[in-house]
Amino acid sequence: MSNKPDLLHGVPEIPAGSVPHANGCDQSCFLGERPDPLSYKEAIQTVKNWFRANSLWVIAYGTGCGSIELRPLGTARFDMERFGIAMRPTPRQSNVLIISGYLSIKSLKRVIRVYEQMPSPKWVVGLGSCTINGGMYWDSYATMKVLDLYLPVDVYIAGCMPRPEALIGGFKELMRMIKNGETKGYIDYIERLDWYRENQKQIIKDWDLPDYSW
Numbered sequence: 001m002s003n004k005p006d007l008l009h010g011v012p013e014i015p016a017g018s019v020p021h022a023n024g025c026d027q028s029c030f031l032g033e034r035p036d037p038l039s040y041k042e043a044i045q046t047v048k049n050w051f052r053a054n055s056l057w058v059i060a061y062g063t064g065c066g067s068i069e070l071r072p073l074g075t076a077r078f079d080m081e082r083f084g085i086a087m088r089p090t091p092r093q094s095n096v097l098i099i100s101g102y103l104s105i106k107s108l109k110r111v112i113r114v115y116e117q118m119p120s121p122k123w124v125v126g127l128g129s130c131t132i133n134g135g136m137y138w139d140s141y142a143t144m145k146v147l148d149l150y151l152p153v154d155v156y157i158a159g160c161m162p163r164p165e166a167l168i169g170g171f172k173e174l175m176r177m178i179k180n181g182e183t184k185g186y187i188d189y190i191e192r193l194d195w196y197r198e199n200q201k202q203i204i205k206d207w208d209l210p211d212y213s214w
């Protein structure tokens, strides 16, 4: 049977199941049925992820010059609160830590302390080239070069320095990952704490941090 529209008799009927939809559904999708309905547990997790992704509380802590690009996000022009993103003054209320550019070895110690005080689930964003490969401080004796040796980074935003639009793009990517359950950094930190501790202690010579208490 031809599926070409017939001006006299209209579009011919297509037998159910003969033309799969782009996402793998047949015509039953139009009736609201899914081929693989979510289990109760999966549905609850999906809702939790959706809420978490739309409620990002960022610890207001600037480590490098990239932090100056965070400030415009709070203004009316960029208005980050429309995405559910807000700044918080304490790690105990925050779930996003932004490393905003170069990170000195002295600051790394404080940043680790801040990260470990944040409640899980929590996410780390590396802002600027300095967090990826050292950037223009690549040969400095005083800064770390690859952030994810010391903290579990979920999203990097490249640039020197990234504009506020790029930051919003990075936040949107983080939100997408949270919604899809793709952010496992905080779990990786717990599972491989010995590896992270070894790396941290290699560059922090005056180590006096308390044990991470779960």
Ligand code: SF4
Pocket: 064, 065, 066, 100, 101, 102, 127, 128, 129, 130, 131, 135, 136, 137, 159, 160, 161, 162
């Ligand atoms: S990436 Fe550029 S703007 Fe960002 S901290 Fe490094 S030097 Fe500064």
